[in-house]
Amino acid sequence: AATGLRSVHAIRPAPALGGSGVESARKALTGNTFDTHVGLDRNRVVKASSRPPVDFSSDVGRKQFGFSHEEIDDSAAYYEGQFKLFQRSGQGVLHCPELGSKYQGEFESDRAHGEGQQVWPDGSQYAGEWRRGQKHGAGRYVSADGLEYVGQWERGRRHGEGHQTYANGDTYNGGWHFGVCAGPGTYNFSEGARYEGFWVCGRYEGPGVLYSPDGARERRWYSGGTLNKREVLPD
Template identity: 35%
Template structure:
């Protein structure tokens, strides 16, 4: 529910509040049992009402109703007479009819007693009794609890999501927990209604991210573990892996190097699940440019690549030392040339240089670990704020979103 802006705000029933707010549901129960509230001693101080619920105003009561107080006595006297009559030898049908009349009269007496009590209190039939949260000062715009503004609140949304945590100027700000309806949750820092700072995202399928955010997107350093077992640890930009990082797959393969817009791009080193290794250039998530590919069986190719296939000049060396070099097309040697050829020599030098630079790409493990630690702390603070928000809601305290 949205935090109330003033003490004069009315407690109203809405479909969302009835479905998802135990606190509001209890408030509705109070409204529905207006007879008990109205029959309470009118001289009691407002300060003793549970959850600080106080009436907007009370009419002057010149006298207390006498008839409602006498009706129970009349009812019991009448019931005594009926029981005495039942002891006589009357027919069963007469007894049943008389019992039905007694029940009807008892119901009418109870209804009349409540109606007369409400009438004496100035409440007409069909009118509703409205309650307000606060000390009754309609002019006050801020509510203080122990000298501090209540900043933690709970807010529900039409799609089933809800937020528990701190607010500022009507938006999620500070620390808080956002629960997605049947999808997952976010715990961490907020700025102007968006993830910003550090936090943790958990999804229902098992994926999890811990790290930095900016303007609602993963940005900075962080660790993402997919439900499939894959993971990425490194730099993020506008919600995508971008910069330097390491991608580890559940099949045992891994890549360490540069990323761009979520894919491998630049220099990198890839360890394949079958034992093969590649060091060199990538473009658009594919081996592209110059690099060195070492096969698990001892073979090696050094040279030019195009979209994952040997393309251009390069040399293929077998484990026994034999060499095949020349011009390649889609992985097939089309123009054999000796290794001493100038074009082959230049291609080998470029491939080895790219492989060396790929291995020297700086690691960001330390930055990622620091971001994960900060995310864990932010998530803990968000859970604390959520607990305070729920407690305020249970106590009938609503945060002032204007502070």
């Protein structure tokens, strides 16, 4: 039974889930900082600095109230939707066709706020709740390389309970703390093994149990992601 467990573990070393290195790699792959501000994001997909004059005679330009069309950055991007006190507020679409960036949903004070969907130039996308331009609440994110997260967000980061599916087929279901795995959770390896335990700062911590595909079980003790002790459990 112990041999079977070692072979499963050899397939993939225990990952430091959600750590800063993983986040950096995913950021490089997706071009998404996980806390992008629509209209004011770090990638500067759309800038709101160039504003055409307000036109009260037609539905073009910023308005005090109601629907209008606003062109941004010499027509490279545009906003169509509701305005309140000359700011984007209510339902609207902020679109940059040249780059392939688009947000459609609710706005407040020129920022995504409420329910909305964002698509980034690399193809990654998010659909769910926003607060002051950041992912906040319940939502679903899919990266350009196939990583998917469904769960809670706070201030642009995964926070609370969530389920993440990695591009290789592995999954993690459990707690998150501002972007990294934290608290009790379950990690399912695509080969069929399963680890149930506790995470701190994105790493295995304390006792947990590894279940192999053939039904064998092994109790493990970790400290900061490092395996300190293992014990084969009886059938």
